[in-house]
Amino acid sequence: MTTTTPAPAAADTRIRRGRGIPTSALGAAGFAGVILLLELLPRAGVVDARFLPPFSDMAAALTEQLASPAFWDALAATLRGWATGLAIAMTAGVAAGIVIGSVPALRAATASTIEFLRPIPSVALIPLAVLLFGTDMRSTLLLVVYASFWQVLVQVLYGVTDVDPIARDTARSYRFSLWRQVRTVLWPTALPYVMTGFRLAAAVALILEVTGELIIGSPGLGNAIAVAKSSGAVDTMYALVIVTGVIGVGVNLAARFTERRVLRWHPSIRREVAS
Amino acid sequence: MTTSIRRAARRLLLIAGLPAVLVTAWWLATANSTNFYWPPLRTILETFGPTWLEGKLTTDVVPSLARLGVGYVAALALGSGLGVAIGSSKTLRATVEPVLEFFRAIPPPVLVPILILFAGIGDGMKVLVIVSGAIWPILLNTVEGVRSIDEVLRDTAACYRFRTRTRLTTLILRGASPQIMAGARQALSIAIILMVISEMFAASNGLGFTIIQFQRSFALPQMWSGIILLGLIGVALSLLFRLVENRVLAWYFGQRNTQHSGA
DSSP: OTTTSOOOOHHHHSOOOOSSSOHHHHHHHHHHHHHHHHHHHHHTTSSOTTTSOOHHHHHHHHHHHHTOHHHHHHHHHHHHHHHHHHHHHHHHHHHHHHHHHHOHHHHHHHHHHHHHHTTSOGGGGHHHHHHHHTTSHHHHHHHHHHHHHHHHHHHHHHHHHTSOHHHHHHHHHTTOOHHHHIIIIIHHHHHHHHHHHHHHHHHHHHHHHHHHHHHHOOSSHHHHHHHHHHTTOHHHHHHHHHHHHHHHHHHHHHHHHHHHHHTTTSHHHHHHHHO | OHHHHHHHHHHHHHHHHHHHHHHHHHHHHHTTOOOSSSOOHHHHHHHHIIIIITTHIIIIIHHHHHHHHHHHHHHHHHHHHHHHHHHHOHHHHHHHHHHHHHHHHSOGGGHHHHHHHHHTTSHHHHHHHHHHHHHHHHHHHHHHHHHTSOHHHHHHHHHTTOOHHHIIIIIIHHHHHHHHHHHHHHHHHHHHHHHHHHHHHSOSSSHHHHHHHHHHTTOHHHHHHHHHHHHHHHHHHHHHHHHHHHHHTHHHHHHHHHHHHHO
16 A cells, blocks of 8 residues: 555655766756667667667657647647546546545445456456447547546545544534535545545546557547558657657646645645755 | 354445445346347356357467566566666766656557567567556656665665675665555556557457457457456456565565554
């Protein structure tokens, strides 16, 4: 259960002291090294340039892509599918998690079912989705929602169990209404867990979105990669893969930023800022 | 005596109750189904045996699982090995960590078309796909785990002049194992996804290939039985993983429990 505690991201923010050279410079050097390698290996003939074009070709293909409206359409379709799926999974996961988590009988009765359904690989649903919705955006959405829903639900369930019994009893003694109990006692306790679930779900949703587009053929970057591959445009394919990587980094950073923003009152984040 | 029996019965009811209700509901709802897409559960289960247990078990299921096993173990070995090396050097870590974060952020399935270029569509490609996707969570978690090993333990090991080998097994790998296992758990679900995807993309055998074939030829009960089989494999592997984790991390869970109850 080590993955499920809302790990404070302390490690990323602590200032690291290298030997005189700032870490950002070293990181940039790392990137420069990879780019240089990507340029030199095919040029020197170590790797077949048909399989791995030099980096400059990828960059040229990327600029070409950035100028084409079809690329922006695909990007928008991917981001839209990702955001829609994530929003549905978050809403459903949080609602179901709070209801199941706060009723002990319900929680006990559903535990085995959740444990069973969760590890079912979402890609198993691909054939079903294709039959139901064809190559429509909805078939990819089904995968995205299924995969990210469990991430959220499980975290919310952990969060709801974490409520301080004294706080809960106090709220009950003061005859807080049910809604008020949820809002003032349960929600603040569960929020760090909800945000962990959000962070995990955001990454998983992106993977499944692109996978769905790639395999099913619904519109988006994944589909664009499949098209570039089948038309032999290898440098375009690499350019698009780089774009998905950039989106992935963006999603991770945005999720982490949201987490810190929403939890800025929480001791785990405050301690980090103070140190 | 009777209370313990009653308690056991209650536990069994809680564990098996809802699944039984759901399966029965599925069974009844589709019992007389003539809908092409939702065949009766009875038909699905009847086709399960003939479809998977006779013949396909050795031609499709076993090759899939073998590729999964080889890829996952290779990712585990490479990931934790490189992770220990990177985590032990500050400069190296600062240099390569941003690059690794970038590679981790690339959705692994988009690497399938690239790896097909290099390795064709044989077993090698599929194992490579699994390794290339599953390695990142293990690698980055190992780096983090090695980095966060207690300074005092590190100094103690240095004072006692542990040999490199002893230091590696008793201090570094041991100390980092909770994080390594956390990474390995994420990697397992990614590896299963990639096993299926690599076969759906281009293959001549395997689970993913067969299920897509069933879907394309509109063999619906067979397709459903394949979905169920994939689900069962997912569940079985996650149970197996928990078993291994409980063994490997027994010391860690024990320590955490005592700390929690002590505090």
